[in-house]
Amino acid sequence: MSETFLPELPQELWRAGELELAHGVKQFLQVMRVASAAMGRFLAEIESRGSKDLYGYGSTAAWFADVAGLSRGEAQSVVKRAIALNPTRGLDGSEVPAVAPTTGAVAAEGLIGEHRIDQILDILKRLPADTSAEDREHAEKVLANLARDAGPRQVAKAEEDILGWLDPDGNEPKDPEPKQPRREVTLERRRDGFWKLTGLLDDELGARTAAALEAYAKPRPVDEFGQADLRMKCERQGDAWAELLDLAVACPDQPGTSGYRTLVHVTIGLEELKTGIGKACLDFVGTMTARDARMAACDCLMLPVVMNAAGEPLDVGRLRRFVTPGQRRALNIRDRGCAFPGCHRKPKNCHAHHIHHWADGGPTDLRNLVLLCGFHHRLIHHGDWQVRMAADGLPEFIPPQYLDPLRRIRRNTLHRAPA
Incomplete structure (x- = not known):
């Protein structure tokens, strides 16, 4: 077993630059993964010799739970992973090959962690029962080598390709009774001026909605000034919802708008509109800042009703300005x-x-x-x-x-x- 050295930790971490912090995280992550894989070989050897003969415990998982201070279930997951990645020996001394030897080799390099290992093992369990040993070995190599650089989605996509190759006909289709889709959406205005949107979507519509939001909620790439997108996922999805709504409203066949981007009335004083300082009345039910009203008026997302000092309408959405x-x-x-x-x-x-x-x-x-x-x-x-x-x-x-x-x-x- 090769000797692994821990990376040096800066004495004053707060002085570290962004590259040094990132490098430190990657170094320690690899050390943790290499150590976990090495420990797995020890657990596989204890399993081969028998934990009862060695330590008096009924199972390796029970012994490891006490040693590591884990629950029996947590220890069982670690031991199962170790046995799947490393060869063991049977009672007669004959070698029992590892279920996923290539995955074990990649794990020993510190390139994948327990979550990706478990994903690969779960995929191997779902292979058709009549899969030959040669095809199973090839599938495991493909998944393990892909996982070196890929994330969970790419590995899941590889599973689809492998199953399509091994079982092109798939499972025998069933013909269940069609169910009426259950779709509920509730929109209510809160006292603080925000609107609360809740809903219940059937599986098909939920998947379509998730795909649409995901397409528009991707983080903005780092710009030429090095500024990254710091929005949380929920904030990115909120902005994605606004973009999807804009696209729907801008459709020429949209009832009530005919493709114009006008959504609501905004009543604002002329001076507030010019300076961007103050408040505007939003559709007679809420308020928005004059700065936001000024921005919205650029592309007629709102229909402005501009008032003079005496409260008389000066401009009720003159479309020639749009x-x-x-x-x-x-x-x-x-x-x-x-x-x-x-x-x-x-x-x-x-x-x-x-x-x-x-x-x-x-x-x-x-x-x-x-x-x-x-x-x-x-x-x-x-x-x-x-x-x-x-x-x-x-x-x-x-x-x-x-x-x-x-x-x-x-x-x-x-x-x-x-x-």
Whole structure:
């Protein structure tokens, strides 16, 4: 057994940089996995000799539970894993081969942990009963070698491919009685102004919903400034729900909207709309900040009702200030997605932002419009970034001084080759 050294732990961990912290975690993770695999070989040897003869215990799991301070069930899982990955000997002294020897070799290198090992062992149990020893060995090698670099989803996908290869006909189909789908959705407004959405979905619709949310809830990639997406999963799914709702409302066949992105009425004072300071009344039932109303008015996610100081309506959603379908198509062709530097979002996930806000007299034409995804739309309205139209008719962005003291102009080169 090769000797394994523990990585050196910095005396003042709080001084460690991000690369040193990540390297330390990976080193200790490998040491833990190598140690676990090595301990498994000891447990397999104790199983071969017999824990009763060695220590007076009825089983290796019972002995290990006392030694490690584990419950009998926890110890049993460790021992089963050890026996599956390592060869043992029978009562007559003959060798009993390991169930998953390749997986054991990969585990000994510290490349996979107990969760991936258990996943592979579970897959091997589900192979058809008539699978030959040669095919079973090949399947285990494929799974073990894949698990070196792959995650649980890739291994699960490999299981589908292996089962399709070993049993192309699958199980004999059953024809149960069809059930009426059970789908319930409840939406209620809380006293604090938030809305609570709860539901109960049947398996098929639940899977479709999960797939749709997952597609739009992926973390944003690290941008060119090294900023990562710090949203929790629930927050990413909330933003994904908003994007899916925008796509549905923008559909030309959508009842009641005909493809316009208008959803609700926002009543706001003219001065509040110009300055972005203050409150707006949301559909006569709640409130939103004037800054959010100003951003929403860019792409008619809201239908603004602008009031003067005397409370008289000045502008009740004048549609000529909103982006027309023709302008939207032209924007999609020109920007090809979110124009913010480094953003990969497609046109269907973007809003049309007024560079010079129409509340300040900005026109609704292509020279004053730019496509931005929801995140970067908020960043432009609420942050220190600036956007302007260049001489070549394409948008360009100026970062805040804390990101770039020289405030050098940037463009998104993901959707088109740089000039």
